[in-house]
Amino acid sequence: MMTAPADKDFLTIVSGLPRSGTSMMMRMLETGGLPVMIDEIRTADDDNPNGYYEFEAVKQTKEDPSWLESSAGKVVKMVYRLLYDLPEDRTYYVLFMARDLEEVLRSQRVMLERNGTGNDGITDDQMRMMFQMEIDKFFKWIADRPCFKMIRVDYNALMQDPAAELTKVNEFLGGGLDVEAMAATVDKSLYRNRKASASAT
Numbered sequence: 321m322m323t324a325p326a327d328k329d330f331l332t333i334v335s336g337l338p339r340s341g342t343s344m345m346m347r348m349l350e351t352g353g354l355p356v357m358i359d360e361i362r363t364a365d366d367d368n369p370n371g372y373y374e375f376e377a378v379k380q381t382k383e384d385p386s387w388l389e390s391s392a393g394k395v396v397k398m399v400y401r402l403l404y405d406l407p408e409d410r411t412y413y414v415l416f417m418a419r420d421l422e423e424v425l426r427s428q429r430v431m432l433e434r435n436g437t438g439n440d441g442i443t444d445d446q447m448r449m450m451f452q453m454e455i456d457k458f459f460k461w462i463a464d465r466p467c468f469k470m471i472r473v474d475y476n477a478l479m480q481d482p483a484a485e486l487t488k489v490n491e492f493l494g495g496g497l498d499v500e501a502m503a504a505t506v507d508k509s510l511y512r513n514r515k516a517s518a519s520a521t
Contacts, residue, residue, distance in 0.1 A: 330469075331388065331410065332395040332493060335403060336417030337451055339424050341475040342397050344506075345417060346373035348486065349395045351505050352497035357387070357396040373397050381405040400458050408467045413493060419475035421448050482506045 332354060334345045350356045350373075357375045377387040378398045382405040392410075406412065425444045442450075462468045471492045478485040482503040490497045 328393045328494060328496075329411070330393075330413050331391040333403065333412050333414045334395060334397045334417065335400045335414055337419070337421075337424050337455070338399065340417040340419040341473075341478065342417050343373050345415060345473065346395065346397050348502040348505050349497070352486075352490070352499065352502040354493075354497065355394045357391065357394050378402055400455070403458070403462065403468075406467075408465060410467065412468050414462070414468055414470040415489060415492075416470055416472045417475055418472045421451060423476075424451070479506065 332349070334342050334349070336342050346356055346358075356373060358373050359375050359377075361374065361376055375387070375396050377384070378396060379402065381387075381402060385405075385407055388407070388410065400416070403412075403414070425447055462470055469492075471488065473489060474485060483499060486497075486499045486502050490499050
């Protein structure tokens with residue numbers, strides 16, 4: 321018998337690099353039946369027209385982890401660096417959004433230009449190297465901690481065949497999600513910053 325999403329005894333965390341599809345996955349999980357932890361302080365804009373699905377309290381976890389007391393059975397978005405601050409006295413299921421780094425950098429550059437902010441003179445190659453080093457370090461760290469269960473969700477595969485990738489997500493989380501409804505939320509028109517070799521359609 322499937323477990324209803326809200327009855328799960330663990331916190332689901334959507335993580336990954338900036339611009340890797342974390343907000344999209346949050347929207348999918350909400351549509352699939354998993355309660356989301358958000359505060360709507362950061363509102364939707366041209367870069368994320370469906371919203372950012374952020375929860376400011378996660379940024380203060382090291383100083384105040386009280387938000388975790390009511391988190392079981394829910395899902396929250398956390399940039400991967402913040403997972404280091406989580407107490408290891410409970411169970412976390414992590415969906416790590418893996419997107420082609422060239423696309424991540426392209427999307428980030430577009431967002432920075434739209435907001436009128438720079439990248440502090442850091443080149444794409446330097447940023448790519450920094451991201452890769454940080455991710456490798458994070459994967460080694462999380463693999464040694466039994467309180468974390470993690471799968472990588474391939475953003476690029478998700479855009480091509482959402483049902484197949486979301487079926488894996490549902491199985492990882494113990495079932496009970498509406499995969500068909502989740503897949504229907506995919507808006508390929510928002511897949512705007514593709515690799516140079518990818519189709520523009």
